[in-house]
Amino acid sequence: xxxxxxxxxxxxxxxxxxxxxxxxxxxxxxxxxxxxxxxxxxxxxxxxxxxxxxxxxxxxxxxxxxxxxxxxxxxxxxxxxxxxxxxxxxxxxxxxxxxxxxxxxxxxxxxxxxxxxxxxxxxxxxxxxxxxxxxxxxxxxxxxxxxxxxxxxxxxxxxxxxxxxxxxxxxxxxxxxxxxxxxxxxxxxxx
Amino acid sequence: xxxxxxxxxxxxxxxxxxxxxxxxxxxxxxxxxxxxxxxxxxxxxxxxxxxxxxxxxxxxxxxxxxxxxxxxxxxxxxxxxxxxxxxxxxxxxxxxxxxxxxxxxxxxxxxxxxxxxxxxxxxxxxxxxxxxxxxxxxxxxxxxxxxxxxxxxxxxxxxxxxxxxxxxxxxxxxxxxxxxxxxxxxxxxxxxxxxxxxxxxxxxxxxxxxxxxxxxxxxxxxxxxxxxxxxxxxxxxxxxxxxxxxxxxxxxxxxxxxxxxxxxxxxxxxxxxxxx
Numbered sequence: 001x002x003x004x005x006x007x008x009x010x011x012x013x014x015x016x017x018x019x020x021x022x023x024x025x026x027x028x029x030x031x032x033x034x035x036x037x038x039x040x041x042x043x044x045x046x047x048x049x050x051x052x053x054x055x056x057x058x059x060x061x062x063x064x065x066x067x068x069x070x071x072x073x074x075x076x077x078x079x080x081x082x083x084x085x086x087x088x089x090x091x092x093x094x095x096x097x098x099x100x101x102x103x104x105x106x107x108x109x110x111x112x113x114x115x116x117x118x119x120x121x122x123x124x125x126x127x128x129x130x131x132x133x134x135x136x137x138x139x140x141x142x143x144x145x146x147x148x149x150x151x152x153x154x155x156x157x158x159x160x161x162x163x164x165x166x167x168x169x170x171x172x173x174x175x176x177x178x179x180x181x182x183x184x185x186x187x188x189x190x191x
Numbered sequence: 192x193x194x195x196x197x198x199x200x201x202x203x204x205x206x207x208x209x210x211x212x213x214x215x216x217x218x219x220x221x222x223x224x225x226x227x228x229x230x231x232x233x234x235x236x237x238x239x240x241x242x243x244x245x246x247x248x249x250x251x252x253x254x255x256x257x258x259x260x261x262x263x264x265x266x267x268x269x270x271x272x273x274x275x276x277x278x279x280x281x282x283x284x285x286x287x288x289x290x291x292x293x294x295x296x297x298x299x300x301x302x303x304x305x306x307x308x309x310x311x312x313x314x315x316x317x318x319x320x321x322x323x324x325x326x327x328x329x330x331x332x333x334x335x336x337x338x339x340x341x342x343x344x345x346x347x348x349x350x351x352x353x354x355x356x357x358x359x360x361x362x363x364x365x366x367x368x369x370x371x372x373x374x375x376x377x378x379x380x381x382x383x384x385x386x387x388x389x390x391x392x393x394x395x396x397x398x399x400x401x402x403x404x405x406x407x408x409x410x411x412x413x414x415x416x417x418x419x420x421x422x423x424x425x426x427x428x429x430x431x432x433x434x435x436x437x438x439x440x441x442x443x444x445x446x447x448x449x450x451x452x453x454x455x456x457x458x459x460x461x462x463x464x465x466x467x
Contacts, residue, residue, distance in 0.1 A: 136379030138302065141389060145302030147378035169295040169378050171302035178304075 047159035054164035137179035144172030311346035321396035328362035342413035346420040364407035366398035
């Protein structure tokens with residue numbers, strides 16, 4: 001008991017002012033370092049989330065374009081490469097898409113597919129935050145081979161400032177005439 | 192006295208001395224503040240300095256060396272994890288690029304007319320310089336024809352049924368070692384309508400530079416053993432695209448991406464009996 005009380009008395013002798021200041025300075029350094037690390041880690045997580053959002057949006061847009069192009073019987077890329085007309089004039093019941101024409105273009109920052117079914121048209125926004133949209137088509141003898149390129153960024157102000165860039169090549173499996181031969185074809189405007 | 196029973200430790204002894212003489216019964220010294228004499232205070236200070244000097248002796252050389260070794264092991268372990276992570280990330284990026292190339296090439300094959308696809312890989316007038324066993328070690332001669340992994344690839348010839356499946360491992364295309372490679376062409380740049388010269392079937396092998404890595408793209412159109420493809424072919428054919436690259440820092444994982452699809456004249460509109 002006496003030993004305990006005597007040791008306690010010694011242990012409670014405390015720190016000197018210099019020791020306290022050094023300890024505080026070290027603690028502040030550690031805290032600032034931890035804070036920097038925390039902010040960096042947070043930015044990485046946010047950037048990763050932004051990238052996932054952009055990739056998912058890009059994949060969704062490409063999937064919808066692919067389902068449109070895959071069953072096309074006619075494709076027309078505009079001269080400046082900013083518009084793609086996808087037509088389907090097949091009468092086969094094997095083709096499930098009733099859309100007779102779909103024009104893909106950029107309206108502001110929206111990727112738009114304006115579909116025509118019969119005599120009615122229906123503009124639909126496929127994706128937002130899209131820029132640098134361009135289409136290119138291969139020449140003869142390739143049947144319906146087009147490449148679409150665009151950048152999508154749906155997280156403005158996020159850390160993944162560049163967005164996701166898509167460069168996808170798609171082919172129309174039902175086309176038996178090359179895209180180049182379709183240049184005399186007016187696409188959606190003929191409907 | 193208490194002092195002697197505390198084994199002569201300076202710090203405790205001095206504290207106890209400070210309390211002792213003024214308290215006949217020193218058990219509860221914390222409740223009553225004792226009067227300290229100047230000489231006892233000096234003893235306390237001296238004793239404190241001695242104790243402090245003892246604590247400031249620091250670490251021995253062996254302790255420092257051992258601590259350094261432990262620290263180095265920990266740091267090296269983390270470095271290994273970091274490097275592994277970077278290598279795996281680079282590998283994932285390369286594999287993603289290879290997959291994209293494979294998909295793009297397969298789309299190019301799909302976009303070719305059936306009248307081209309049905310000729311297979313070795314039609315009359317084929318000027319494919321890569322269609323030799325030296326340029327492509329994965330092509331094996333069989334009789335008067337050629338095979339790829341047990342399937343006939345010159346389906347236009349009559350001798351298309353003599354392939355046998357042998358257990359051969361994939362051989363890296365020789366063009367991987369070439370220094371000069373070009374980026375893969377965009378769809379708008381794929382225009383080569385010279386007879387018998389339709390990439391990616393002819394030439395069926397090309398090496399592209401993407402980023403700082405070279406990727407070899409090989410395309411094979413194969414039929415089935417025992418099926419006659421001569422003249423007016425309406426039988427399904429298989430398209431196989433193999434993209435190969437080299438990643439020396441990742442061991443035990445494949446460095447090629449393979450994608451396969453079946454092509455039929457119905458899909459390509461080459462058979463009027465299909466309804467369209």
